[in-house]
Amino acid sequence: MGLLSGSRPSGLGFSGGSFKPCSWKPNCVCSTADPKADAGHFIEPLGFDGDPAAAWQRLAAIVKAAPRVNVVTENSGYLHAEFSSRTMGFVDDVEFALDAAGRRIHARSASRLGVRDFGVNRARVEGIRARFNAAG
Numbered sequence: 001m002g003l004l005s006g007s008r009p010s011g012l013g014f015s016g017g018s019f020k021p022c023s024w025k026p027n028c029v030c031s032t033a034d035p036k037a038d039a040g041h042f043i044e045p046l047g048f049d050g051d052p053a054a055a056w057q058r059l060a061a062i063v064k065a066a067p068r069v070n071v072v073t074e075n076s077g078y079l080h081a082e083f084s085s086r087t088m089g090f091v092d093d094v095e096f097a098l099d100a101a102g103r104r105i106h107a108r109s110a111s112r113l114g115v116r117d118f119g120v121n122r123a124r125v126e127g128i129r130a131r132f133n134a135a136g
Contacts, residue, residue, distance in 0.1 A: 005084070005091040006112030014078050014097035019108040027117035028110035029125055043122060045104040046129050048136060052100035055136070059096060059105055062131045083109075083124065090114070092121055105132075 011020045022028035022041040031045040048055040056077070063081050064071060073080040077098040082091050094109040107128075109121035 005089055008072075008082075009093060009110075009112065012080055012093060012095060014095065014106065017099075019095055019097070019106065022108075022110060025111075025115050027114060027121060028108070029122045030108040030110075031104075031106040032108070043107060043125055045099070045106045046132050047104050048132075049103065050136075052098060052103070055105065056098050058135050059128070059132055062128055062135065063094070063096070066128075085120075092117070092124070094121075094124065
């Protein structure tokens with residue numbers, strides 16, 4: 001990782017049904033944010049039908065196949081990956097958590113550095129959603 005990668009943030013993970021809240025900066029999206037009180041950061045979770053384990057495996061395969069990705073943590077219901085930008089090496093932390101009972105996968109994607117991300121984090125999650133839905 002380079003000079004513009006920043007430090008891995010503390011407090012990542014999924015606990016009590018939610019991720020760490022986004023800060024005031026508009027460079028983060030999170031499916032566990034309040035859609036009314038924090039609409040700018042809210043993004044819909046990924047929905048699925050069928051076997052939760054199969055959906056989770058499908059998501060993990062999509063994330064691992066992405067360019068410039070480093071999977072930091074992966075277990076049966078949580079995944080944390082670092083995505084690096086193509087030219088400058090900026091790093092975004094992307095997390096997914098399986099809610100098997102709710103038939104959804106929660107997502108959080110946030111830039112480590114800077115204030116604005118020009119929609120990159122939202123576009124990333126939506127791109128993963130599109131590939132996830134197409135593969136299902």
